[in-house]
Every structure is written in C-alpha cells, then in structure tokens.
Amino acid sequence: MLGFVIQRFLQAVVVMAVMSVIVFCGVYAIGNPVDIVIPPDATQDIRAATIAKLGLDKPLWEQYFLFVGNLLQGDFGRSFVYNIPVLDLIGGRLPATLELVLTSVLTATVLGVSLGIYAGYRPDGWLAKTIMAVSVLGFSVPSFWVGLILILTFAVNLGWLPAGGRGATVTVLGVPWSFLTLDGLSHIVLPAINLALFKLAMMIRLARAGTREIMLTDTIKFARAAGISESVILRRHLLKLISIPIITVFGLELGSTLAFAVVTETIFSWPGVGKLIIDSIAVLDRPVMVAYLILVAFLFVTINFTVDLVFALIDPRVRAGARA
Amino acid sequence: MKHMALLRPAAVALGMLAAGAASAQTLTMGVRGGPESLDPHFSALGSHAEAAKHIFDTLVWSGDDLQIEPGLAVSWEPVDEDTWEFKLREGVKFHDGSDFDAEDVKFSIERIPVVSGPTTTTIYVRRVKEVEIVDPLTMLIHTDGPAATLPYDFVRLFIVSSEAAADYSTPETAAEGFNSGMATIGTGPYKFVSWEPKGDLVLERFDDYWRGAGAWEKVIRKEMPNDSSRLAALKAGQVDVINYVSSVDYLALERDSSVDTIKGDSVYIMNLQLDQREDTPLVRAKDGSKLDANPFRDIKVREAIDAAIDRDTMVEIVLEGLGKPANQMMPVGFFGSNADIPMPEYNPAKAKDLLTEAGYPDGFEVDLYCTSDRLPGDGAICQGLGQMFSQIGITTNVNAVSKTVYFPAQSRLEYSMFMNGWGTLTGEASYTLGGLAHSNDPDVKLGAFNRIEYKNEDVDRLLEEGATMLDADQRRATYEEAMAKVMADKAYISVVQLQTVWAAKAGMLAFTPRFDEDTLAFFIKPAS
Numbered sequence: 001m002l003g004f005v006i007q008r009f010l011q012a013v014v015v016m017a018v019m020s021v022i023v024f025c026g027v028y029a030i031g032n033p034v035d036i037v038i039p040p041d042a043t044q045d046i047r048a049a050t051i052a053k054l055g056l057d058k059p060l061w062e063q064y065f066l067f068v069g070n071l072l073q074g075d076f077g078r079s080f081v082y083n084i085p086v087l088d089l090i091g092g093r094l095p096a097t098l099e100l101v102l103t104s105v106l107t108a109t110v111l112g113v114s115l116g117i118y119a120g121y122r123p124d125g126w127l128a129k130t131i132m133a134v135s136v137l138g139f140s141v142p143s144f145w146v147g148l149i150l151i152l153t154f155a156v157n158l159g160w161l162p163a164g165g166r167g168a169t170v171t172v173l174g175v176p177w178s179f180l181t182l183d184g185l186s187h188i189v190l191p192a193i194n195l196a197l198f199k200l201a202m203m204i205r206l207a208r209a210g211t212r213e214i215m216l217t218d219t220i221k222f223a224r225a226a227g228i229s230e231s232v233i234l235r236r237h238l239l240k241l242i243s244i245p246i247i248t249v250f251g252l253e254l255g256s257t258l259a260f261a262v263v264t265e266t267i268f269s270w271p272g273v274g275k276l277i278i279d280s281i282a283v284l285d286r287p288v289m290v291a292y293l294i295l296v297a298f299l300f301v302t303i304n305f306t307v308d309l310v311f312a313l314i315d316p317r318v319r320a321g322a323r324a
Numbered sequence: 325m326k327h328m329a330l331l332r333p334a335a336v337a338l339g340m341l342a343a344g345a346a347s348a349q350t351l352t353m354g355v356r357g358g359p360e361s362l363d364p365h366f367s368a369l370g371s372h373a374e375a376a377k378h379i380f381d382t383l384v385w386s387g388d389d390l391q392i393e394p395g396l397a398v399s400w401e402p403v404d405e406d407t408w409e410f411k412l413r414e415g416v417k418f419h420d421g422s423d424f425d426a427e428d429v430k431f432s433i434e435r436i437p438v439v440s441g442p443t444t445t446t447i448y449v450r451r452v453k454e455v456e457i458v459d460p461l462t463m464l465i466h467t468d469g470p471a472a473t474l475p476y477d478f479v480r481l482f483i484v485s486s487e488a489a490a491d492y493s494t495p496e497t498a499a500e501g502f503n504s505g506m507a508t509i510g511t512g513p514y515k516f517v518s519w520e521p522k523g524d525l526v527l528e529r530f531d532d533y534w535r536g537a538g539a540w541e542k543v544i545r546k547e548m549p550n551d552s553s554r555l556a557a558l559k560a561g562q563v564d565v566i567n568y569v570s571s572v573d574y575l576a577l578e579r580d581s582s583v584d585t586i587k588g589d590s591v592y593i594m595n596l597q598l599d600q601r602e603d604t605p606l607v608r609a610k611d612g613s614k615l616d617a618n619p620f621r622d623i624k625v626r627e628a629i630d631a632a633i634d635r636d637t638m639v640e641i642v643l644e645g646l647g648k649p650a651n652q653m654m655p656v657g658f659f660g661s662n663a664d665i666p667m668p669e670y671n672p673a674k675a676k677d678l679l680t681e682a683g684y685p686d687g688f689e690v691d692l693y694c695t696s697d698r699l700p701g702d703g704a705i706c707q708g709l710g711q712m713f714s715q716i717g718i719t720t721n722v723n724a725v726s727k728t729v730y731f732p733a734q735s736r737l738e739y740s741m742f743m744n745g746w747g748t749l750t751g752e753a754s755y756t757l758g759g760l761a762h763s764n765d766p767d768v769k770l771g772a773f774n775r776i777e778y779k780n781e782d783v784d785r786l787l788e789e790g791a792t793m794l795d796a797d798q799r800r801a802t803y804e805e806a807m808a809k810v811m812a813d814k815a816y817i818s819v820v821q822l823q824t825v826w827a828a829k830a831g832m833l834a835f836t837p838r839f840d841e842d843t844l845a846f847f848i849k850p851a852s
Contacts, residue, residue: 031732037443039368040746040773041755043450044766050444080442081360081367082521083499089521148552155560163560164553165524165546269548269557271523279522279549282697284728 005305012301019297020071023290024064032056033080033284054080067290077287081280086291090273095175096166097265097272101257103179104192108199109250116207117234117242123212131204138201147194147267154190162187164269191268195261199253206249210242217241243314251307252300259296349541351845354554354563358547360443362519363492363502364482364510365436367443370749373480374842375545378527379419380510383410383429386479390591390658390751390839396424396483396511402794405470406453412461417532418485419515425460431486433465439498448477450769470792472799476750485509513538513846522547527845535846543845558583558827565833567843569825571644571700577827586826588837591747593650594705595760596633596817598626599740599776606691606740610719619688620740626814628678632716633709634670638820642708643701646825650818652811653746653756655839660753660790660803665811675716687717693733694743696724699822706743709819734775742775745822749840753803754791761810762787778815 027033034051042050051057055066070077076086119128155163167187169176178184214220219241223233262274273292280288357371364376385395397410416424436449451471456464467474488509492501501507508516513535514527525545531537546563548554554566555573559582569577569585577585598620609615619625635649651668654661679687692710696703703724710722720741734742748756762770763779768788786806793799810816824841834849 030728032735034442035732035735036728037369037441039443039445039447041447041750041759042444042772043447043769044764044772045769046444046446046450047772049446050442054442083361083363083366083441083495084503084521092520093522148556151553151556151560155562156556159560163556163562164548165557165562266550267553269546269550269553271520275549276522282726282728 004308008301008305012298015301016294016297019293020068020290021064023293024067024286025060027284027286027289028060030284033286036283037080067287076291079280079285079288081283081285081288086287089276089288090292090295093271093273093276095177096270097258097261097274099177099179100188100191100195100265100270100272101254101261103188104194104196105199105250105254105257107192108196109203109246112200112203113207113239113246116204117211117238119204120208120211121215121234123208132208135201135204138197138204141197143194143198144263144267146197147191147264150190150194151267161190164191164267166271191264191270194268195257195264199257202249202253203246206246207242210245211238214238214241240314244311247307247310247314251303255296255300255303258299350544351540351542351565351848352544352546352563353843353845354546354548354557354566355843356547356549356551356554356568358522358525358545359519360441360521361499361502362505362508362516362525363439363498364484365432365439365445366441366498366502368445368447368480369443370747370840370842372443373482374844375525376482377512377842377844378514378525378543378545378846379508379512379516380482380484381416381512382479383481383483384475384478386751386840388836388838390749392475392479392751395479396429397478400475403464405794406467408465408467408471408474409458410463410465412463413534414461416511416534418488418511419509419530420485420488421532422485422487424483424511426457426463427460428483428486429463429481430455430457431489432481432483435484435489435493436481439493439495445480448481451477470794472791472793473750473752473754476752476755479750483511514543533846538846539849540845545845555827558829561829565826565828565835565843565848567824567826567841568700569827571646571825574646574825575644582830584828584830584833586828586835586837587646588824588826588841589648589655589839590822590824590841591655591749591751591839592699592745592822593653593655593747594699594702594743594745594819594822595653596629596709596741596743596819597776598629598815598817599737600779600815601737601777604740605738606693608689610686610689612689615688618740619682619684620815622682623814624678624682625684626817628675628682628716629713629718630668630814630817631671631675631678632712632718633668633817633819634712635667635820636670638705638708642704643820643822646700646823647820648823650821652807653760653816653818654748654753654807655821658748658751658753660757660800660807662804662807662811664804665808668817672712672716679717684717687719689719689721690741691721691723691739692741692743693723693725693730693739695727695730695745698727698730699745700824701822702743702745705819709743737775737777739775743819747840751839753807754787757783757787757803757806757810758791760816761806776815778810778813780809780813783809783813 038047079086079089082089115131119131122128151163154161167178167184168181169178170180179188219237223237260274262278265272265274277292359372359375360367364380381396383395383397385393387393396413398413399411400408403409433449433452433455437446440446451467451474452465453468454466489507492498492507505516513530513533515530517526517528519525527543529538529541551570557563558566577583600621604618639647651665656663694706706724707722710720713720758770759773761783763784764771764774783806786802790799790802831851834851
C-alpha cells in the first residue's frame with residue numbers, strides 16, 4: 001500500500017512540474033501581459049518600468065526558476081491584476097465553487113443512480129422509457145443554452161428564483177457558506193440544476209447499463225433462488241456491483257466540475273474559481289493561471305487516488321486482486 | 325414584475341419599515357467590469373476608476389462631456405513655464421471625519437509610482453517633478469518642463485487620506501489595507517462597506533459629502549461580465565440599472581415597456597491602421613508572390629481604402645444603429661478635434677480607379693487583424709471592412725482575434741492592416757495624437773502606441789509644440805491643425821464612433837450618460 005501511495009505521489013509531482021512548464025511557456029508565447037493591460041497613454045519609459053516591476057524583462061528560464069523557487073517555499077506569487085497573493089484569491093472563491101459543485105454532483109449522482117437502476121430493472125415500463133428519453137436531452141442540449149432558458153423561465157418570467165449571483169452567506173469556521181441561508185439556497189437552485197443536468201443524464205445511463213448487465217448474472221439468480229427479497233438484492237448486491245464505473249465517473253466529474261464550471265458560473269454570475277480563471281486568461285494573469293492549473297492537477301491526482309482506495313473498500317474482487 | 329417582491333424579503337421589510345415611502349433607498353447596479361483592488365492608485369483601468377469614484381474624489385473633475393471642472397481643487401493656473409498652482413477646496417471631510425488638505429494631495433501623488441500595478445497609474449503623475457505645499461489649501465506642482473495638459477492628467481488623480489493610508493503604501497501592503505477597508509477612507513459620496521474581487525462592492529452614503537449627500541442610502545455594485553446574465557438580472561428585478569446593453573438586446577428592449585434604455589455617445593472610435601514600413605509582413609500579390617513595395621505607403625492606395633468604406637452601412641447594419649460615422653480619431657467637440665474635416669465619401673468606383681492609378685489594377689491580398697472581444701461590435705465591423713475592401717479588389721482575410729493575442733502581436737509590429745478602438749479618455753487631443761500620431765520617439769516620450777511607424781515631420785513638430793503650450797487657445801489651434809494633417813494622410817482611418825446603452829427599470833431613475841461610460845451612483849437620481 002505504501003509503495004502505491006509513494007508511486008502516486010511521484011506521479012503527481014511530475015504531472016504538476018510538466019503542467020507548470022507548459023503553462024509558463026504557453027502564456028509567454030501568447031505575448032507580454034503588459035501589452036494588454038498597460039494604459040494607452042503610457043510612454044515608452046513607463047512601459048519599460050512596468051515590465052521590469054513585474055519581472056517580465058528577465059529571460060523566461062530565469063522567470064520560471066524564480067517562480068519554482070518561491071513555490072517550494074509555499075509562495076505561489078501575487079496576481080498581476082489584483083496584487084493579492086494568488087492563494088488568497090483562489091481560496092476566497094473556492095467555497096462558492098465547492099458548494100455549487102457538491103450540490104450538483106451529489107444530487108445528480110443520488111438521483112441519477114436511483115433513476116438509472118429503476119430504468120434498468122424495469123426496462124420496458126413507460127416510466128423507464130421516459131427517463132431514458134429525458135436523459136438523452138440532458139446529453140444533447142448545450143448547457144449554456146439550458147442556463148439561459150432556466151433564467152428566462154424561473155427568474156425573468158415566473159420571478160420565483162434569482163437570476164444570478166450568490167445569496168446571503170453565513171460564516172462557519174471562517175468560511176462564508178451560502179447554502180445555510182434561505183436566500184443562499186434560492187440562489188443556488190438554478191445554477192445547480194444547470195450544472196447537474198449533464199451529470200444526471202450520464203449517471204442514469206451508467207446505472208441503467210450496469211443494472212441490466214448484473215441482473216442477468218448468476219449472482220442475482222442465486223440470490224433470488226435463496227429467497228432473498230428483491231429490495232435487498234438491489235441494495236446489497238446490485239448496487240455494489242455497479243458502483244465501480246459510477247465511482248470512477250463521479251470522481252472525474254467532481255474534479256472537472258470543480259475546475260471548469262466556467263460556463264455555468266459565467267451565466268449565473270456565480271463568484272467561483274471557474275470565472276476567475278477565465279478572467280485571468282483574458283488578461284494573461286500568469287501567476288493565477290499557473291497556480292490554478294497546478295492546483296487542478298493536484299486535485300485530479302488526489303481524486304483519482306481516493307477513487308482507487310474507495311474501490312478497494314467497496315468491491316471485494318478488487319481487494320482480492322490486490323492481495324494476490 | 326409583480327413577483328419581484330417575493331425575491332427580496334429584505335427589500336420588502338425595508339419598504340414596510342419606511343412606511344410606504346415611495347422611493348427605494350438602495351441602488352443596485354449590474355456592471356460589466358469592476359475594480360481590481362480598492363486601492364484607487366493600483367490600476368488605470370476604466371472600470372477600476374469608475375468604482376473608485378464612488379469612494380474617492382479626484383483633484384480635477386471630468387464632467388459628463390469630459391470637460392474639466394473643479395473637483396477637490398477649485399482652481400488652477402500655470403505660474404511659470406514649469407509650475408502649476410492649485411487651490412484646494414475648503415471644508416472637505418474624509419469619511420473618518422478628518423479634514424482634507426494639501427498634505428493628502430502630496431501624499432497621493434507620491435504614493436502612485438510605488439503602488440501602481442501593470443495597468444499603471446503613473447501616467448497621471450508622470451510630469452510631476454516635485455510637490456510643494458504653500459499652505460494647507462495651496463500647492464505648487466513643479467513639472468519636468470512645460471506640462472500643458474497637467475489638469476487633464478489629474479482627472480484620475482484620486483486623493484486618499486494621508487493618515488489612513490500611511491501604513492498601506494507599499495506594493496505588499498496596499499491591497500491588504502484597501503481591500504479590507506482600513507485604508508479605504510476617501511472624500512467621495514459613498515463609504516466603503518465590503519468588497520469581493522469580481523464580486524459585489526457594497527457602499528454606504530457619506531452624509532457629509534461636499535457636493536451634498538447622495539440620493540441612495542446604500543449602493544451595491546454587482547460585477548456581471550456576461551451581457552445576457554446582466555440583462556436577465558435587470559428583468560428579474562435583482563438589479564436596478566445595468567451598463568453595456570448589447571446592440572441585439574437594445575433592439576428588443578426598445579419595445580419593452582418595463583425597461584428604460586438610455587443611449588449615450590462613447591469616447592471609443594474604431595481606427596483602421598495601415599503599416600507604413602518599407603517592408604510589411606502580411607501583404608502580397610493575389611498569386612501569393614511578394615509585392616515590390618508596401619502598397620500602404622502610397623497615398624492613392626490609402627485613399628482608395630478610405631473611399632471603399634461605407635460608414636453609413638457600418639452604423640445601420642453592422643452596429644444596429646448604435647454608432648456614428650467617424651472622420652477623425654476623437655469625437656468632434658473634444659479639445660483639439662477639428663470640425664472642418666469633411667466626412668469621407670463612400671465611392672467604390674473611385675476607389676478602384678485610385679488603385680489602378682497606384683499600379684494595382686487587380687488589387688492585392690492582405691490579412692486584416694482586429695480585436696473580437698474588447699468593444700461592442702469590433703469583430704463585426706472587421707468583417708464588414710473585409711467585405712468592403714474585397715469589393716474594390718483587395719482580397720482581405722479577416723482575422724478577428726482575442727485582445728490577448730491582438731495587443732501583444734500589435735506591439736511586436738506583426739500586422740500590416742489592423743483595427744482596434746481608441747478612447748480619448750481625457751477628452752483632449754494630446755492623449756490621442758501624442759500616443760498614436762507622433763513618430764515613436766522615447767526621447768520626447770511621444771508615439772508610444774504608434775504601431776505603424778507613421779511619421780509626418782509637420783505633425784511631429786506640431787505635437788511637440790502643442791505639448792508645451794500653456795495658452796489653451798493656441799494649443800487648441802495647434803492640435804486642430806495636427807488632427808487635420810493626420811487624417812489627410814489616411815494612415816489612420818477612423819471608421820465609426822461607438823455608442824453605449826444603459827438600461828434601467830422603467831420610470832425609476834433619472835440618468836445622464838457620460839462620455840467615458842462611467843456609471844456613477846451619486847449622479848443617478850430617483851425619478852421624481
């Protein structure tokens with residue numbers, strides 16, 4: 001086990017190092033951030049002074065090693081645009097993204113797996129067919145469009161829910177959370193639905209496919225022959241057996257949604273990290289971009305690692321394989 | 325919008341407390357961009373200054389039409405070649421109750437070069453050599469030579485409290501002190517309550533404001549970069565007023581009785597720029613071979629290009645009416661603009677003749693570059709230009725690219741024909757002509773944004789003279805002459821002037837659009 005952890009950790013370090021080099025060079029290739037942000041009436045010497053102030057006059061390799069040097073001391077640098085430490089900037093917006101993403105991914109998973117199992121258990125019922133039809137919609141309709149339609153329907157025409165932004169927050173453990181207030185909840189509903197729709201469809205499909213396959217296996221036949229009730233079969237045997245692909249996808253989706261909920265965050269003016277990274281790209285705010293992508297790489301490595309551990313806990317076959 | 329009240333229990337409760345008071349006490353604004361920090365000296369970005377104007381005052385005020393007016397300074401005059409005297413306003417209070425005086429101005433001017441970020445505010449004080457305090461309400465500003473436009477530079481010189489900001493004036497501490505509110509003490513109409521980067525700026529009325537207390541008790545400035553979301557928030561009743569309504573939405577809103585639209589002229593003008601170097605990278609004969617010379621160096625070719633532009637179609641069709649044809653790089657009426665410059669005539673037949681005379685009867689091929697995400701309609705105007713040029717035989721490959729790609733490439737002089745917007749934010753000509761039309765010469769600090777190597781000896785001379793003329797009338801005539809010469813050379817071809825649209829809940833607000841597109845809560849009044 002320890003060997004496995006160490007191996008994963010080394011992998012993560014390599015991934016993050018490669019990532020930082022790519023982002024660094026990529027941004028450098030696009031151009032000098034100063035050209036985008038400098039005011040039009042700046043004179044030549046002001047421009048040169050600004051470039052020097054940000055350390056952009058140094059050769060690329062030197063800039064990179066300065067960055068890595070600071071990073072190793074836990075300093076991700078300061079945003080060019082906001083002049084505050086990058087970690088504060090990202091950390092300040094992480095709770096917003098976290099609560100939105102967790103709400104939507106958890107809802108999608110719980111609801112999607114239940115509906116999917118039902119659709120796989122009674123594949124010919126009209127309800128199952130309806131569920132599958134709706135799930136096709138969830139896949140095929142672009143999420144920015146759904147977002148705008150949700151706003152138009154529930155915020156503009158019906159006036160039931162707010163059109164965007166994050167509602168009132170309550171500070172718990174020094175972090176402001178909005179899902180603990182009624183106003184906050186009303187704000188989170190639409191973006192969470194918007195974000196959840198695609199995942200819901202995917203979970204339904206995964207659960208249904210798994211259910212149909214497992215229901216035909218000997219495990220289920222023998223369980224039935226032993227006189228175990230259907231609900232126990234579904235809960236104890238089926239759910240465990242279909243959960244491997246679902247957990248894998250859950251992990252990946254959680255990661256990618258945390259990192260790139262950009263479209264939803266933009267449409268609903270949600271003050272999360274996705275919006276931050278897009279805005280940073282628009283002005284080539286390199287410290288934010290590099291730090292953010294490194295954190296994302298770290299996030300994915302961590303999630304994948306966790307997912308592997310969870311497999312071992314849930315599925316006896318995986319445990320057995322590891323021992324053998 | 326009868327459901328609106330359901331959404332805002334707080335607003336309902338407030339309304340009840342006010343016992344049926346008709347006017348709302350809170351103004352919620354949905355704006356496209358926000359500040360980058362609450363340190364007013366950190367960034368020269370328009371939306372940054374706009375937010376700062378709620379909390380801080382500037383030494384010189386720039387009015388609705390960008391004319392300069394007294395602000396924290398009541399008067400100013402040059403006392404000799406390189407000294408200006410500023411008289412300060414008496415009785416002005418900071419939000420913490422302390423008095424405003426010359427010490428605060430000196431502190432603010434000297435603080436700028438230290439704390440300024442990449443969108444550098446040092447441009448506002450670049451001419452200042454030394455600040456001398458004569459008495460608490462009089463000061464002498466010594467400049468590095470005659471600085472005729474110093475009062476214009478000071479329209480964005482925000483004054484912070486020399487006491488409150490004393491400990492927050494290094495690059496490391498400034499953001500912390502100002503973003504937390506500890507140093508965010510100004511003399512402006514609103515006091516700081518809270519701010520989140522890219523989020524909401526919450527403000528509270530300052531009752532002792534020298535212009536008189538504002539109409540709104542509380543102001544919330546919400547940052548909503550997405551155009552559709554901003555409009556949806558207005559329609560859903562979450563915000564009272566929004567800026568930068570897109571031209572497509574504008575047409576629909578014109579017919580919507582629940583929303584008022586306010587249209588105003590913008591300072592932004594779209595300028596086509598033609599590279600004047602001997603050898604230019606992105607022009608070739610139609611068969612792909614290299615041309616003998618850069619065609620844009622021939623005035624006939626430049627005239628042909630100008631005559632090929634149908635400005636009326638550009639405004640009516642491409643911009644949906646949200647613009648005006650432009651014939652010079654500044655809105656007519658600004659200091660140094662020239663009302664005698666004629667509007668170029670659209671004449672494709674003449675354009676073809678001119679090309680033939682210039683030795684290009686079959687035209688040539690060029691790559692046209694422009695921004696696609698900086699100003700409303702920039703990409704569409706670019707497409708329009710491409711079609712118009714193709715009609716006279718210049719095969720034009722249109723490349724509307726992100727500003728993150730465009731500006732760095734432009735500064736590396738990689739383009740031959742390119743277009744972007746330019747806003748004369750100070751309202752006077754030295755800002756625009758000094759940056760664009762003078763040859764790029766670091767010694768005289770002019771021409772820093774001349775990316776086409778345009779050089780006209782007469783224009784250079786006029787601009788150098790104008791920069792040092794302290795007599796306003798003489799200076800105005802100089803810049804008018806320079807403007808006429810630059811536009812006649814047609815290396816810069818102005819295409820259209822943009823217009824900006826705000827939208828507000830019907831019948832709720834009285835609002836005068838400003839040329840610089842600022843949305844300022846203090847100047848928005850409840851409709852009576």
